[in-house]
Amino acid sequence: MVSDIGRLCRVDVSVDVTWARLLEASEITEKQRAIASLARLKSPAAGQALDDWADRLRKGKVPASLQLDLIEAFTASPSASHEAAMHQFDASANESDPLFAYRLALTGGNAKSGRDIFVGHAKAQCIRCHKIDDSGGTAGPDLSKVASPEGKLDRRHFLESIVLPNAKIAKGFGTVAVVLDSGKVVAGKIKAEDVETLTLVTPENMTIRINRENIDEQSASISAMPEMTKALTLREIRDLVEYLSTRGNNNQP
Numbered sequence: 001m002v003s004d005i006g007r008l009c010r011v012d013v014s015v016d017v018t019w020a021r022l023l024e025a026s027e028i029t030e031k032q033r034a035i036a037s038l039a040r041l042k043s044p045a046a047g048q049a050l051d052d053w054a055d056r057l058r059k060g061k062v063p064a065s066l067q068l069d070l071i072e073a074f075t076a077s078p079s080a081s082h083e084a085a086m087h088q089f090d091a092s093a094n095e096s097d098p099l100f101a102y103r104l105a106l107t108g109g110n111a112k113s114g115r116d117i118f119v120g121h122a123k124a125q126c127i128r129c130h131k132i133d134d135s136g137g138t139a140g141p142d143l144s145k146v147a148s149p150e151g152k153l154d155r156r157h158f159l160e161s162i163v164l165p166n167a168k169i170a171k172g173f174g175t176v177a178v179v180l181d182s183g184k185v186v187a188g189k190i191k192a193e194d195v196e197t198l199t200l201v202t203p204e205n206m207t208i209r210i211n212r213e214n215i216d217e218q219s220a221s222i223s224a225m226p227e228m229t230k231a232l233t234l235r236e237i238r239d240l241v242e243y244l245s246t247r248g249n250n251n252q253p
Contacts, residue, residue, distance in 0.1 A: 114243025148248025
């Protein structure tokens with residue numbers, strides 16, 4: 001099978017046949033590149049190929065791993081057919097799902113690119129707070145084996161942690177503020193708690209044990225991690241989810 005995407009793009013006369021074969025038979029990454037290339041072509045055959053994929057999207061026949069790529073292609077090559085397909089695609093999803101806007105990032109990412117984002121993204125700076133394989137910070141949970149049988153975390157959990165970090169906070173990493181009966185306010189990470197006491201670790205790394213009878217008010221636990229939606233694109237989030245999904249299995253990069 002021919003895999004040279006650039007050369008295929010120049011053979012306009014066989015675009016419809018060649019792209020169909022490529023999209024059906026190649027690896028996921030090749031399919032994604034093919035869809036992106038279709039959006040850059042100006043030939044009638046390429047336009048027809050995208051329209052055919054718009055019809056597939058309306059019928060729910062586009063694999064989840066290609067949906068983001070197809071939506072991006074439609075956005076780059078707008079038409080009434082593409083707009084209608086995207087509208088119907090959105091209407092078929094559950095808008096009450098808190099991850100509705102990010103569902104395209106659940107699968108189809110590139111684990112190697114995700115690792116590069118984790119280690120070196122200038123804005124996200126994941127490795128400053130999270131450790132993987134003995135490298136990284138300790139402000140957040142160790143992510144070395146989050147996808148292992150012991151970790152038991154799935155793609156949805158990874159996506160939620162990236163875009164909605166306050167939805168579920170790992171034990172020992174939630175930050176609270178308490179108002180004592182003396183009027184003093186103390187904030188820190190919850191180290192331990194029971195019905196009688198609350199133990200916090202303050203930003204100054206001091207451990208404070210507080211009797212609950214001395215607490216007038218306590219805030220809800222919040223994550224120190226910001227939402228990554230402003231730092232990462234949807235495609236970068238997809239790659240990061242893919243990378244985290246490999247941690248602890250035999251296919252990790």
